Amino acid sequence: MVKKQSFELKKSLISTTGLGVLLVILILVNVIFSYATIRWDATEDKIYSLSEGTRNIVSNLAEPVTIKFFYSRSNRNLPTGLKLYTKRVREFLSEYEHASQGRVTVEVHDPKIDSDEEEWAQKYGMRAIQISSGDNIYCGLVFLAADQEESITLLDPSREELLEYDITRIIHRIQTPERKVIGIISTLPVFGIPQNVTPPRQPSRSRPWFFITEMKKTYEVREIDPSVEKIDSSVDLLIIAHPKELNPALQYAIDQYVLTGGNALIFVDPFCFSDMSRGQQQFMLPPSSSLKKLFSAWGIEMDSTKALADLDQPTRIRTRNNMAENSPVWVSARGRAFNESDVVTSRLERMLFPVAGALKKIEESTYEFEPMVQSGENAALIEAVKVNFGTAALRRDFVSAGERFNIVVRVRGKFNTAFPDGPPKGDKSDSRGKEKKGQAHLKNGKEKATLIIVADADMLADRFYVRSSRLLGFNIANTFNDNLNFLSNASEILTGSDDLIGLRSRGKFERPFTAVIELERRAQERWLAKEKELVRQVESTNRELRELQQQKDASQRLIISPEQEAEIAKFKEEKRRINRELKQVRKNLRADIETLGMTLKGINIFLMPFCVSIAGIGFGLYRQRRIKKR
Incomplete structure (x- = not known):
């Protein structure tokens, strides 16, 4: 009995000591990792990582660079989207500090109302924007290197994909201030x-x-x-x-x-x-x-000898006869172009x-x-001389290359x-030839x-x-x-430098819910199909009503006949049916989105605990087998 109590006490002490050791290890790991410089960008497009070109530029700076980041972080009315954006900017600037090994220093300033920081922000030309609360907020960068100074007076969240290029370009430019x-x-x-010079083939222009x-x-x-x-x-x-x-x-x-x-x-x-x-x-x-x-x-x-004709991207122009037409050889590139x-x-x-x-x-x-x-994609190459034939001729003979x-x-x-x-x-003089040979x-x-x-x-x-x-x-x-x-x-x-030429636009920061977008697209297609059916039904009903109206005598035109009443009633019933189907399309869309949302919630809430439970059960069974073997 005493032996058993001693064993239980020993087991309890070991368990308590083990928990204490685990707690100490956990605290130490957290402290160590908080000071560690390990960085791992898990995003698909590596949007939080510097490109190789930027790393080359900041690691070979002739002059140290100071970046002053002015943003109104203490303003409680700062829009949530802007808060998240400034947080990403600050994190991205820290990548420059890390990659430059001390050659780039980032200073964060909070220009509160009537503060010294606000006065400095105004001196550097930072642009204030007024939010709905009436407060002025700042969000800009100042770059300093030796006697050179440049700034981004207002950071534009819509240019976030080009943030690395904008910052690296200025850092490179203040290192080489002479005009290119x-x-x-x-x-x-x-x-x-x-x-006093007018070439025969050119109009006068000074x-x-x-x-x-x-x-x-x-x-x-x-x-x-x-x-x-x-x-x-x-x-x-x-x-x-x-x-x-x-x-x-x-x-x-x-x-x-x-x-x-x-x-x-x-x-x-x-x-x-x-x-x-x-x-x-x-x-x-x-x-x-x-x-x-x-x-x-x-x-x-x-x-x-060939010109491009693009029916997807034509330009509206005026012809010699002052007629407006969409010309496929005047290409207005836009969007996916x-x-x-x-x-x-x-x-x-x-x-x-x-x-x-x-x-x-x-x-x-x-x-x-x-x-x-x-x-x-709806484009082709045509003989350039055909450009003079006019848009109608171009469209008539057009065959898309696909x-x-x-x-x-x-x-x-x-x-x-x-x-x-x-x-x-060439036929130049000998002196010119000798110079060329040199x-x-x-x-x-x-x-x-x-x-x-x-x-x-x-x-x-x-x-x-x-x-x-x-x-x-x-x-x-x-x-x-x-x-x-x-x-x-x-x-x-x-x-710019070769490193600057190699920079690319960063990936997208907004990750759209593509599954929901696809569901909405399919629902929209069904909706449009039903809507077209309703329009066709309206046209058909109007046509039949006109035919019935024309069959009447002149004296009966203002009186609705039983046939017309039946046709109108039939149309109203058909319209109600189509409206019910349209409502069902909307209802099904909401149900599909809710089902998808619940599925994802279920996965997020239960999948990880389930995996941990399975792993724990498996580990427990493994330990029991090892104990039995002993």
């Missing part, structure tokens, strides 16, 4: 035409095109003479607009520039309105441009391409090829030269280059994206599509 150089080669008068004026606000813009034989190495980005009949020497210069790792933004066109003179005949061969030899070396091709994973195009809503071509990858090409803007065509593409890689035999031979000829790329090619040059012309007016003596310009935004985004990306 953009060189422009164009056979169009994009820099304007001097008053002012530069609008995009040139806008780019000069941010970049050093240089006009490159078509006679040059070498692109200066100080050019950070080369823009080529409508390269019509470029001489071989200039094409060679472009080739060698790309092989040194130079990036380029190229606009070619199968039918360039901006290159047509006012008196040009309607059915003349359209002015086109291409870089066939260079394109072949870069692994792409475009047939400059844009590559959502590319930071250049992910936020664009609409672009206009007046008679564009189509670009495609050469099958043997090994270079990276990514479509950025595409046509709809595929999407590329209007804008990005190509990247270490390219090979388009001139394997060396510089092209230049090192590159057959293979030294660095990776990125090219963005657009199969339309007219999109750069003012009339296709901007409206100008005068107000109180000032010129006011209003853009009506995203053509200029595309150019700005592409220029910003291509003048």
Whole structure:
């Protein structure tokens, strides 16, 4: 008896000690992990992780960067959605601190009313927004590095997918504050035409095109003479607009520039309105441009005699006869046309391409090829000269190819030269030839280059994206599509580092309940089918009533006959039946959604305890077997 009591006491002490040890271990594990820097992003699109490009940039900073995050976290009236958004921003900023190993410091400031923090927020230009309670709240970032300062005055939750790009772009820019150089080669008068010079094929124009004026606000813009034989190495980005009949020497210069790792933004066109003179005949061969030899070396091709017709994305235009029509060759790209994973195009809503071509990858090409803007599936390539035949003729002869065509593409890689035999031979003087011989000829790329090619040059012309007016003596310009935004985004990306070019739009933060959406879609289809049936029934009843009315004499027209009464009663009964069925559709939809919800709740509530119970029972049986074996 004493032995048994001693055993029970010993067992009780062991159990109590074991529980105490487990409790201590649990506390220690929690303390250790609270200080640990282990990070695990379990999201499908890794939306809380920094990309490799960002990690490279922040780990090689020349100057330490301080990020001041101003947001009104203590405001009790802060909308719930904004609270969650600012929490995600703060967590994401901590990833920059961690990846930079101390080179990036994040400071969080709460600009309360009449506080020093609010005064600093206003000095930094932070933009306050007023919420429903009447309070002003702040949510912005300030970036400081040495004597450089930039800010995001108001963080936009709708741009959350581009948050990494926005932050990394500014960090990179304040490390290299000097203005980037953009060189422009164009056979169009994009820099304007001097008053005393009027080319025979161009209307008089003295002012530069609008995009040139806008780019000069941010970049050093240089006009490159078509006679040059070498692109200066100080050019950070080369823009080529409508390269019509470029001489071989200039094409060679472009080739060698790309092989040194130079990036380029190229606009070619199968039918360039901006290159047509006012008196040009309607059915003349359209002015086109291409870089066939260079394109072949870069692994792409475009047939400059073919234009794209897209019935999914037409544009409403006015013809020469002042008639309005939807033209399929004037492509208004929107929605699914844009590559959502590319930071250049992910936020664009609409672009206009007046008679564009189509670009495609050469099958043997090994270079990276990514479509950025595409046509709809109801599209085809037509002879460019047919553009002049009118919309009616185009639609009559249209045969869809059933595929999407590329209007804008990005190509990247270490390219090979388009001139394997060396510089092209010309009729220049010997001195020019000696100078050319002195230049090192590159057959293979030294660095990776990125090219963005657009199969339309007219999109750069003012009339296709901007409206100008005068107000109180000032010129006011209003853009009506995203053509200029595309150019700005592409220029910003291509003048940045290779790491910045590689950034992509982050995944979606909103995870829609796809099962419920699918149920609603099916119910909507059933609803529409019943609604169409009701409309058909109404039309049928009205038709029968009219027929019965016409059978009457003139004197009986105002009197409802028994046949008409029967027909009306029949229709009302049919209408009630269809309404009952519509109600049943709604009822079934709610029931399906509730059933799905209950199923998921049941899984969430009972599945885990069930699994733990099964595991516990299994472990208990396993221990009993081991004890019996002893």
